[in-house]
Amino acid sequence: MKCLTIQTSQKWPRHLNKAHPNNLNRCCGRFRPNPETGFRSWGRNMFKSRLMMALIATTALMPTAGFAQSQAIPHEELGAIGTVAAVPADFYWPGANYDPAVPSPKSVLGYQIGEAITPHAQIIRYFEALAAYAPDQMKIFDYGRSWQGKRLIYAAIGSPEKIANLDAIQADAQKLADPRKLAAGEAEAIIARHPAVVWLAYSVHGDEIGPADSSLQLAYHLLAARGDPRMAEIKRNTLVIIVPIQNPDGRDRFISTNLNGTGMTPDGDPMSAERDQPWPGGRVNHMQFDLNRDWFALTQPETRGHTAAVLKYYPVVVVDSHEMGSDRSFFFPPESQPINPNVTSEQLALKNLLGQNNGRWFDQFGLPYFTRESYDLFYPGYGDGWPTAQGSIAMTFEQGSARGMLAKRSDGSKFAFRDTVKSQFVAVLSTIEVAARERGRFVRSFYDFRRTAIAEGKSEAVKSYILPTQTDQSNTDKLAALLSRQGIEVNRTTSNFTACGRTFAAGSFVVSAAQPAKRLIRNLLEPDTAMEANFVAEQQRRRRAGLGDQIYDVTGWSLPLLYNVEVVPCATDPAVTSQKASTAMIQPGQVINPDAKVAFVAASGSTATSRFMAKALQQGIALRTMAEAFTLEGKTYPAGSLVLARGENGADLNQKLASLVAETGAVLTGFDSSWVTNGPSLGSDKAIKLRNPRILLAWDSPTDRNSAGATRYVLERKFGVPVTPVRMRRLAGLPLSGYDVVILPDGEGSYGAALGEAGARNLRTFVQNGGVLISLGTATGWLADPDVDLIGLRREQATVTEAEAKGRLPEAKTKAGASGVDGVNFPDEATYKQAIVETSRDPTELDGAILRGETAKDHWLTAGIAPTLHMMVAGSDIYRPLTADVGDNVVRFAGPDQVKASGIVWDDIRKQLAFKPALAVQSRGRGYVVAFTIDPTYRGMADGLDSLVMNAIYFSAARARPVR
Ligand SMILES: [Zn+2]
Structure with missing residues (x-):
C-alpha cells in the first residue's frame, strides 16, 4: 500500500523521480545557463555529439580519435544525436591546473566530464587508467558483483605511504572500532597517526546520474590538481575511498533509456522521452530494490558487498551522494527531524562543521542550497543512517537532478548535467577539506563513539538480548547471521543457562549490549525507536489541521519483529560458554534416521521446511501436506507438516534428501512405521498431495x-x-x-x-x-x-466521529422549482468547521x-x-x-x-x-x-x-x- 498522491509540499519521499512542488526558482549562480538554449558561453563549434562520445568511449581503442574537433552538424545532414556544449577544462574548479601527465577523463573517455553520462564500464575504465598511472597513490578493489554481473569497486586514493600501508590502516581502524582490544596508551598512538578515512559513495539510485560522473572528476582532481592549496593537507591527513557507482544495473538502464529517447539536441522538457523513464525506471537495482533502504536488511549483493567493505575501514566520514527532483537546489546536512535517538551530540556537532564549510563554498560559487528540510536521519537502513549507527559522520547529499543532459525547471529556467556534477564536486571536496583539517577530532570522535557505546551498554537497563532456541530456528539462525555480518558480536551458547528468571537451551544466541556496536544493536533489536516528542506532537497538529505529515520513511523496522523471532531483552549480561555465531544465512539441516523404511516428516513452522518443500517438488519428489496435527512415535507434528512416503518416491530418495537438507536447512525425521496414534493417518485423504506450481x-x-x-x-x-x-x-x-x-x-x-x-x-x-x-x-x-x-x-473509508456526523449538513439538494439549495445558519465557527469536514475520506x-x-x-x-x-x-x-x-x-x-x-x-x-x-x-x-x-x-x-x-x-x- 502506498500513497499515490503527495498531500503537501512538506512531505516528499526521498529521491522521488518527480518534480518537487516547492519550486525554488533559482539556477546555478554564475554558471546561469541561457534560458533559450541552456548554454551561454560556448560557440557552436564547441558542441559535441553524445552518440559520438559514447561510441568513442565504448571502442576504447583510440580514445581521442576523430572526435575532439567535432563540428556543428547542419541539421539537414544525417548526424549523431544529443549535441551538447563543450565543458571547459577548468569548469569544476576555476583556474584548475592539472598535471598533463595524469590521464584526464578526456584522454581516456574522449570527452570532458559533464559532456556525457558515463556508463558503468567506462567508469571502471577511467578508474583503472588512473590507478595504472599512479599505482602508488591509488588502488582499486572489487567488493562484489551486481545481479547482472557488473563489477562493484572502490578506489583508495592517498599518499604513497598510505597506499602502501592499507592493511595497517585497516588494522588500526579495527582497533579503534573495538576499544576493548587496545592496550594502555595505544588509542592515543593510533589517533595520532590514523588518517581521516573519507568514504564517498555515489549514485545508489541509477537515475541520479550526476554523482557518479563527479566521482571521476574528483579522482582526477585528487591526483592531478596543481595549485589547489588544500591538496597538501588532504594528502597528509586523509585516505579517500571512492565508490563511484553503487548501482551499475540501474544506471546503465537509465542511460539506455535516455539515449534511446534523445533527438538532435538534448530536450529538457520533463515529458520528453529521454527524461520520462518507463517502468521500472533507473532508480532501482536489477531486482528492483531501493538499495538506500537495505543497509541493515542486506538482501542485495550491492549492499552486502558495500557494508562489508565499509567495515574493513570504519571510515570517519561517509558521504552518500544522491539527486532529487529537478526543481530543487542542493541539500546537505544538518538534517531535518526526526533524528534517530542513537545519534550522539558530537556526531551532530561535526555534521554542522561539515555543513558550514559546504555553505561557505556554495556561497562563494553562487550555488543555492538548503539544510534542515526534508531529509531526516531516522531510519538506519539508509546509506547515511547505517554508518551513523556505526560511529561515522555520515551524510546524504542531494542535488536537483538534470535527469539527462539538460533539464527545464517548472519556472522555465534550464540547467545542464555538468552543473549538477559541479555541485557534487564542490560539496565533496569541501567535506574532504574539513576532514583533513580536523583529522584528529574526527578520528577521536569515532573512537569515543565506540568507547562510550560499551560503557552505556554496561549501564543501561537492557544489558543483553537473548534469542532462545525456537520453533522457527531457521529464521533465528538467519537473524544471528545478519547481525554478525554487520560487525555485531553474536554468541551462540554451548550450554544451558539461566538469565532473567528464565532457562535457555544451549544453542540460544546472546547479544551483549556492552560492545562498540551497541547503538546499531539498539536500532535493530529494540521493538521501537522513539521519535522526538516535539516532532510527533507537530505531526499530530498537522493531521488535525488537515496537512500531511512530515515523516519520510517507515517508522518501525525492528528485525526480531520482521523475522517473527522471539528476542528476550535482559537486565543482565549472562556469562555462559559460547562460540561466535556463524555468518551463513542458512545453517545446514539434517535427516534423522535416513534409512527409515516407510516415511519422512518435516515439521511445519520453519522457513527451512518451506524452502525444502519448494526445492523437493522441483526435483519431482512426491510430497504431502497434513491438513491436521498428528502424533507419530510419541511426537506431535503440527498441521501443515510435510510427509514423504518412501513408496511414492524413487530409489534415489536418500541421496536427494541429503543434498536438499544441506541446501535448505530443513530437518527431516525418518520413520519405519506409519502408525499414527492421534490425528489423521499418513495415508488419510487429509494428507494432501502438493504440486509444483507454475x-x-x-x-x-x-x-x-x-x-x-x-x-x-x-x-x-x-x-x-x-x-x-x-x-x-x-x-x-x-x-x-x-x-x-x-x-x-x-x-x-x-x-x-x-x-x-x-x-x-x-x-x-x-x-x-x-x-x-x-x-x-x-x-x-x-x-x-x-x-x-x-x-x-x-x-x-475513514470512520466518522460522532461530532463530525452531528455537524454534517443535510445534502445540498435543489428542490423542484427552487433556485438554490436550502439555507443554513452557522451560529459559531465550530459549527462551520464541522460542516466543511469532507463527507468521505480515506x-x-x-x-x-x-x-x-x-x-x-x-x-x-x-x-x-x-x-x-x-x-x-x-x-x-x-x-x-x-x-x-x-x-x-x-x-x-x-x-x-x-x-x-x-x-x-x-x-x-x-x-x-x-x-x-x-x-x-x-x-x-x-x-x-x-x-x-x-x-x-x-x-x-x-x-x-x-x-x-x-x-x-x-x-x-x-x-x-x-x-x-
Ligand atoms: Zn537517491
Whole structure:
C-alpha cells in the first residue's frame, strides 16, 4: 500500500523521480545557463555529439580519435544525436591546473566530464587508467558483483605511504572500532597517526546520474590538481575511498533509456522521452530494490558487498551522494527531524562543521542550497543512517537532478548535467577539506563513539538480548547471521543457562549490549525507536489541521519483529560458554534416521521446511501436506507438516534428501512405521498431495516496481522458485490455463485502468477453472471493487466521529422549482468547521509501522504459521472482513490495544484496524482467491511472513481442482 498522491509540499519521499512542488526558482549562480538554449558561453563549434562520445568511449581503442574537433552538424545532414556544449577544462574548479601527465577523463573517455553520462564500464575504465598511472597513490578493489554481473569497486586514493600501508590502516581502524582490544596508551598512538578515512559513495539510485560522473572528476582532481592549496593537507591527513557507482544495473538502464529517447539536441522538457523513464525506471537495482533502504536488511549483493567493505575501514566520514527532483537546489546536512535517538551530540556537532564549510563554498560559487528540510536521519537502513549507527559522520547529499543532459525547471529556467556534477564536486571536496583539517577530532570522535557505546551498554537497563532456541530456528539462525555480518558480536551458547528468571537451551544466541556496536544493536533489536516528542506532537497538529505529515520513511523496522523471532531483552549480561555465531544465512539441516523404511516428516513452522518443500517438488519428489496435527512415535507434528512416503518416491530418495537438507536447512525425521496414534493417518485423504506450481507474476506498470521486484526476489532467491513475470498489457487477453498461480503485486497505479473488465473476466475464469489468484497490498483493492468482485472484501473509508456526523449538513439538494439549495445558519465557527469536514475520506495513511496480527487456528492456509505475526503496514487500506458464508479471514489484525507493535500508528487508525483482515481467502468455482491486504514481501526483509506467502501459493494450489 502506498500513497499515490503527495498531500503537501512538506512531505516528499526521498529521491522521488518527480518534480518537487516547492519550486525554488533559482539556477546555478554564475554558471546561469541561457534560458533559450541552456548554454551561454560556448560557440557552436564547441558542441559535441553524445552518440559520438559514447561510441568513442565504448571502442576504447583510440580514445581521442576523430572526435575532439567535432563540428556543428547542419541539421539537414544525417548526424549523431544529443549535441551538447563543450565543458571547459577548468569548469569544476576555476583556474584548475592539472598535471598533463595524469590521464584526464578526456584522454581516456574522449570527452570532458559533464559532456556525457558515463556508463558503468567506462567508469571502471577511467578508474583503472588512473590507478595504472599512479599505482602508488591509488588502488582499486572489487567488493562484489551486481545481479547482472557488473563489477562493484572502490578506489583508495592517498599518499604513497598510505597506499602502501592499507592493511595497517585497516588494522588500526579495527582497533579503534573495538576499544576493548587496545592496550594502555595505544588509542592515543593510533589517533595520532590514523588518517581521516573519507568514504564517498555515489549514485545508489541509477537515475541520479550526476554523482557518479563527479566521482571521476574528483579522482582526477585528487591526483592531478596543481595549485589547489588544500591538496597538501588532504594528502597528509586523509585516505579517500571512492565508490563511484553503487548501482551499475540501474544506471546503465537509465542511460539506455535516455539515449534511446534523445533527438538532435538534448530536450529538457520533463515529458520528453529521454527524461520520462518507463517502468521500472533507473532508480532501482536489477531486482528492483531501493538499495538506500537495505543497509541493515542486506538482501542485495550491492549492499552486502558495500557494508562489508565499509567495515574493513570504519571510515570517519561517509558521504552518500544522491539527486532529487529537478526543481530543487542542493541539500546537505544538518538534517531535518526526526533524528534517530542513537545519534550522539558530537556526531551532530561535526555534521554542522561539515555543513558550514559546504555553505561557505556554495556561497562563494553562487550555488543555492538548503539544510534542515526534508531529509531526516531516522531510519538506519539508509546509506547515511547505517554508518551513523556505526560511529561515522555520515551524510546524504542531494542535488536537483538534470535527469539527462539538460533539464527545464517548472519556472522555465534550464540547467545542464555538468552543473549538477559541479555541485557534487564542490560539496565533496569541501567535506574532504574539513576532514583533513580536523583529522584528529574526527578520528577521536569515532573512537569515543565506540568507547562510550560499551560503557552505556554496561549501564543501561537492557544489558543483553537473548534469542532462545525456537520453533522457527531457521529464521533465528538467519537473524544471528545478519547481525554478525554487520560487525555485531553474536554468541551462540554451548550450554544451558539461566538469565532473567528464565532457562535457555544451549544453542540460544546472546547479544551483549556492552560492545562498540551497541547503538546499531539498539536500532535493530529494540521493538521501537522513539521519535522526538516535539516532532510527533507537530505531526499530530498537522493531521488535525488537515496537512500531511512530515515523516519520510517507515517508522518501525525492528528485525526480531520482521523475522517473527522471539528476542528476550535482559537486565543482565549472562556469562555462559559460547562460540561466535556463524555468518551463513542458512545453517545446514539434517535427516534423522535416513534409512527409515516407510516415511519422512518435516515439521511445519520453519522457513527451512518451506524452502525444502519448494526445492523437493522441483526435483519431482512426491510430497504431502497434513491438513491436521498428528502424533507419530510419541511426537506431535503440527498441521501443515510435510510427509514423504518412501513408496511414492524413487530409489534415489536418500541421496536427494541429503543434498536438499544441506541446501535448505530443513530437518527431516525418518520413520519405519506409519502408525499414527492421534490425528489423521499418513495415508488419510487429509494428507494432501502438493504440486509444483507454475507461477505468473504480474509485471510492469501499474504494479509497484519494488513490490514486484521483492516478490520475485523472495520466491526466486529465498526459496529457489522460478516465476514467469508477464507484462500487465498481456494479462487481460492471455490464456491463463498454463499457470497454477497468478500473483498481483502491490500497485502504484490503477489495476482497474490497466486490466479493465476484460482483465477481470479473464482472472475470474482462471479462478473458476481451478487457478489460484493471489493479490498483495493495493491489488486487493481492485479485487474488492464491487464492479470486479473477485473477493467479497470491501475497502473502508475513514470512520466518522460522532461530532463530525452531528455537524454534517443535510445534502445540498435543489428542490423542484427552487433556485438554490436550502439555507443554513452557522451560529459559531465550530459549527462551520464541522460542516466543511469532507463527507468521505480515506483512513489516514500509515508511513510504515509494524502491526501485530493473529492467525486462524484451524485453517489450512495458516497451517504451521505462528499464532502471532508481525507485519509491516503502509498506506491507508482497511477492509471490512469477509462474512463466514463468503470466505475466511485467516490473518486478522490484533485488538486495539495489541495491534501496534512498532512505529507511529495514530489512535484512530489503531482502532479502525483492530480485528480487520490482513489475509483473506475465498473459494470460487474450482480455485481460490487469496488476498493479502498488506504487502508481505515488503522490501524483501519481512522473513517472518515468508512461510505464509509459501503457504498461500503451495497449499492453495494443492487444494484447487484445475480443469485439465
Ligand atoms: Zn537517491
